[in-house]
Amino acid sequence: MAAVTETIEAVQSVTESGYKWGFETDIEMDFAPKGLNEDIVRFISAKKKEPAWLLEWRLKAYRHWLTMEVPHWAAVSHPPIDFQDAFYYAAPKQGPKSLDEVDPELLKTYAKLGIPLKEQAILAGVEGAGDSPSEGGRMPIAVDAVFDSVSVATSYKERLAKDGIVFCAISEAVQTHPELVQQYLGSVVPQGDNFYAALNSAVFTDGSFVYIPKGVKCPMELSTYFRINAKSTGQFERTLIIADEGSTVSYLEGCTAPMRDENQLHAAVVELVALDDASIKYSTVQNWYPGDAEGKGGIYNFVTKRAACRGKRSKVSWTQVETGSAITWKYPSCILIGDDSVGEFYSVAITNNRQQADTGTKMFHIGQRTRSTIVSKGISAGHGQNTYRGLVKISPKASGARNFTQCDSLLIGDQCGAHTVPYIENRCMTAKVEHEATTSRIAEDQLFYCRSRGLTQEDAVGMIVNGFCREVLKELPMEFAVEAQKLLQISLEGSVG
Amino acid sequence: MLKIENLHATVDGKQILNGLNLTIPSGEIHAIMGPNGSGKSTLSYVLAGREGYEVTEGSVTFGEVDLLAMEPEERAVAGVFLAFQAPVELPGVGNANFLRTALNAVRRAKGEAEIDAIQFLKLARARMKVLNMPDDMLKRPVNVGFSGGEKKRNEMLQMALLSPKLALLDETDSGLDIDALKLVSDTVNSLRGPDFSALVITHYQRLLTHIVPDRVHVLSAGRIVKSGGPELAHELEASGYGAIQDAAA
Ligand SMILES: Nc1ncnc2c1ncn2[C@@H]1O[C@H](COP(=O)(O)OP(=O)(O)OP(=O)(O)O)[C@@H](O)[C@H]1O
Numbered sequence: 001m002a003a004v005t006e007t008i009e010a011v012q013s014v015t016e017s018g019y020k021w022g023f024e025t026d027i028e029m030d031f032a033p034k035g036l037n038e039d040i041v042r043f044i045s046a047k048k049k050e051p052a053w054l055l056e057w058r059l060k061a062y063r064h065w066l067t068m069e070v071p072h073w074a075a076v077s078h079p080p081i082d083f084q085d086a087f088y089y090a091a092p093k094q095g096p097k098s099l100d101e102v103d104p105e106l107l108k109t110y111a112k113l114g115i116p117l118k119e120q121a122i123l124a125g126v127e128g129a130g131d132s133p134s135e136g137g138r139m140p141i142a143v144d145a146v147f148d149s150v151s152v153a154t155s156y157k158e159r160l161a162k163d164g165i166v167f168c169a170i171s172e173a174v175q176t177h178p179e180l181v182q183q184y185l186g187s188v189v190p191q192g193d194n195f196y197a198a199l200n201s202a203v204f205t206d207g208s209f210v211y212i213p214k215g216v217k218c219p220m221e222l223s224t225y226f227r228i229n230a231k232s233t234g235q236f237e238r239t240l241i242i243a244d245e246g247s248t249v250s251y252l253e254g255c256t257a258p259m260r261d262e263n264q265l266h267a268a269v270v271e272l273v274a275l276d277d278a279s280i281k282y283s284t285v286q287n288w289y290p291g292d293a294e295g296k297g298g299i300y301n302f303v304t305k306r307a308a309c310r311g312k313r314s315k316v317s318w319t320q321v322e323t324g325s326a327i328t329w330k331y332p333s334c335i336l337i338g339d340d341s342v343g344e345f346y347s348v349a350i351t352n353n354r355q356q357a358d359t360g361t362k363m364f365h366i367g368q369r370t371r372s373t374i375v376s377k378g379i380s381a382g383h384g385q386n387t388y389r390g391l392v393k394i395s396p397k398a399s400g401a402r403n404f405t406q407c408d409s410l411l412i413g414d415q416c417g418a419h420t421v422p423y424i425e426n427r428c429m430t431a432k433v434e435h436e437a438t439t440s441r442i443a444e445d446q447l448f449y450c451r452s453r454g455l456t457q458e459d460a461v462g463m464i465v466n467g468f469c470r471e472v473l474k475e476l477p478m479e480f481a482v483e484a485q486k487l488l489q490i491s492l493e494g495s496v497g
Numbered sequence: 498m499l500k501i502e503n504l505h506a507t508v509d510g511k512q513i514l515n516g517l518n519l520t521i522p523s524g525e526i527h528a529i530m531g532p533n534g535s536g537k538s539t540l541s542y543v544l545a546g547r548e549g550y551e552v553t554e555g556s557v558t559f560g561e562v563d564l565l566a567m568e569p570e571e572r573a574v575a576g577v578f579l580a581f582q583a584p585v586e587l588p589g590v591g592n593a594n595f596l597r598t599a600l601n602a603v604r605r606a607k608g609e610a611e612i613d614a615i616q617f618l619k620l621a622r623a624r625m626k627v628l629n630m631p632d633d634m635l636k637r638p639v640n641v642g643f644s645g646g647e648k649k650r651n652e653m654l655q656m657a658l659l660s661p662k663l664a665l666l667d668e669t670d671s672g673l674d675i676d677a678l679k680l681v682s683d684t685v686n687s688l689r690g691p692d693f694s695a696l697v698i699t700h701y702q703r704l705l706t707h708i709v710p711d712r713v714h715v716l717s718a719g720r721i722v723k724s725g726g727p728e729l730a731h732e733l734e735a736s737g738y739g740a741i742q743d744a745a746a
């Protein structure tokens with residue numbers, strides 16, 4: 001059986017009692033003391049046996065962070081975060097080196113999450129599961145799993161290595177490919193870029209690293225699952241993907257966290273670099289714990305994601321399905337430097353109950369004939385607040401640049417809100433920028449039509465919402481589209497009627 | 498099979514049905530005719546359970562059960578099917594996906610196994626052929642961009658697949674060309690049997706030459722004012738509603 005089916009089945013087994021990923025794993029953990037100071041930064045760096053340059057890099061970020069203020073321009077509200085009241089490092093005590101050494105409790109966790117790790121292939125009787133390029137004709141998926149602060153398992157590594165592809169934990173890449181890490185780390189999102197990026201740069205603990213060599217088409221989906229498990233921990237992962245000339249890669253991240261009545265901070269940084277003719281597709285299915293119906297608990301998801309299309313004709317496509325988190329604050333962006341480079345942003349963001357999302361994208365057109373497409377679908381239900389915030393900036397040199405933006409909002413109920421804040425700065429006479437926006441509600445006649453065919457109210461809402469999001473969902477890798485559809489429906493349970 | 502007694506219903510506080518009585522035994526097809534605004538669609542919505550259509554008096558029994566106590570989806574899986582006068586568009590929702598979800602809901606309720614995508618496509622294509630619908634209508638979003646006649650045929654496709662016990666056809670013939678009228682009628686006739694009954698709402702006698710009804714009723718101002726055999730439809734076509742309404746008043 002293909003590993004992927006496991007994921008889908010795990011999601012299909014989900015029934016109606018809300019957040020299904022709310023279990024906690026009982027694993028012995030290794031914590032750094034609570035709070036944040038230079039010693040903690042040194043502690044993290046030492047734990048990871050990092051070279052001196054990286055420690056310096058972190059300290060510089062930390063010192064910069066101290067001078068910065070929490071951003072308050074986003075349309076979200078939350079009590080002030082006490083940055084001293086969190087753990088900045090939490091790792092399973094048994095340091096796993098390979099899949100076989102992974103704590104079985106952990107593997108169980110991932111099985112519950114529906115992650116297609118190696119053991120599932122073994123259970124299915126696949127010989128050399130970690131190394132087989134294809135099972136049952138399906139594309140396999142290589143997975144890196146990040147548990148709290150540490151990357152625990154990377155499957156299919158050997159298969160990928162045959163093509164010269166590097167796919168590993170970033171802490172491992174620091175050891176094995178220091179020159180690549182040093183060259184690109186912070187080259188897209190500098191240490192002092194913003195408050196949360198600076199914090200991440202100081203204390204990032206793990207995340208994935210991908211390098212696709214010249215001319216290589218990555219033969220499988222690469223995927224990382226993030227999970228926050230330990231109490232009072234923040235997760236600060238850092239992902240760096242470099243697609244060398246003429247290469248192609250599709251990468252997917254999935255996220256979950258246990259239910260807790262406290263708020264937990266997740267401040268990730270993702271940097272993508274695409275060189276000449278390279279193409280990166282980055283998909284996110286974000287299902288962090290959203291908090292309960294009254295807004296207690298949930299993840300604060302403050303993420304900086306940015307891509308540099310440095311090469312000519314390079315392409316980066318962001319697709320995100322954001323169903324979880326108490327607060328989402330993220331703007332995956334593209335800096336279109338290379339002539340004829342292309343940036344895309346496809347987004348579905350759902351806010352139900354007391355969730356808040358302020359999300360969108362920024363497209364910076366610098367090269368000639370650069371093109372960008374933005375399709376944003378915001379769904380608000382309950383008391384949810386959903387803001388699309390976007391910036392399209394076209395520099396005077398970007399002759400012939402084009403942007404098309406479409407923002408659609410769907411409201412369910414009358415207590416929620418949808419807001420669209422599109423900024424356009426066009427400094428180029430020959431550029432063309434188009435913007436379309438709509439706001440709609442699920443119509444009573446649509447619901448009745450579905451119900452009169454035997455669909456329950458919830459199935460009807462799920463179906464209509466999935467229809468509304470179709471343009472975005474079809475951008476997801478096939479295997480994950482099913483998962484995303486289920487998630488959408490689950491996230492909206494109890495929102496109507 | 499269906500027993501409607503003294504049915505009174507309001508919409509937005511406005512009284513539309515005024516003591517309607519109607520019984521359709523199993524295996525029979527009844528037609529309802531009546532002037533615009535007399536309450537025909539309202540009756541079909543009340544029977545299907547649409548929100549906002551409030552029953553203030555009377556009862557509806559379907560088989561042995563109180564139909565009015567059921568949610569719309571419960572009625573659907575119990576075998577009530579409403580072919581809409583104006584079928585609703587569902588942007589982005591694939592027709593095949595929609596149909597299969599509906600079919601599986603009905604099958605689950607009957608205790609039958611769910612049907613997979615491949616089996617479903619086979620079934621659907623066979624039915625579509627009869628209705629002369631192109632295959633690509635399965636891929637398109639439900640009713641979006643369908644012509645008036647295509648929407649009606651799509652309703653018939655749904656009906657054929659769900660094979661209900663009671664079909665309510667609200668002006669399914671309106672907007673159909675002559676050939677399509679024949680195909681739609683064939684589909685209804687193909688469901689005929691001891692466990693199938695239908696209420697066919699129409700303005701035109703022509704439909705009733707294809708689907709020959711057991712009884713014809715005239716609805717006026719929210720109640721049945723006259724009932725008869727198939728010949729009543731011919732009379733109406735010749736003389737209009739005026740005479741009946743006058744007689745009833
Ligand atoms: N929401 C509403 N508020 C007020 N009146 C309504 C509402 N909905 C329907 N009506 C009225 O109820 C009456 C019956 O409408 P209905 O649609 O049942 O008629 P019909 O017999 O199906 O007519 P037609 O032959 O034109 O389809 C009409 O006068 C209509 O205007």
Ligand SMILES: [Mg+2]
Pocket residue numbers: 537538539582667668
């Ligand atoms: Mg009508």
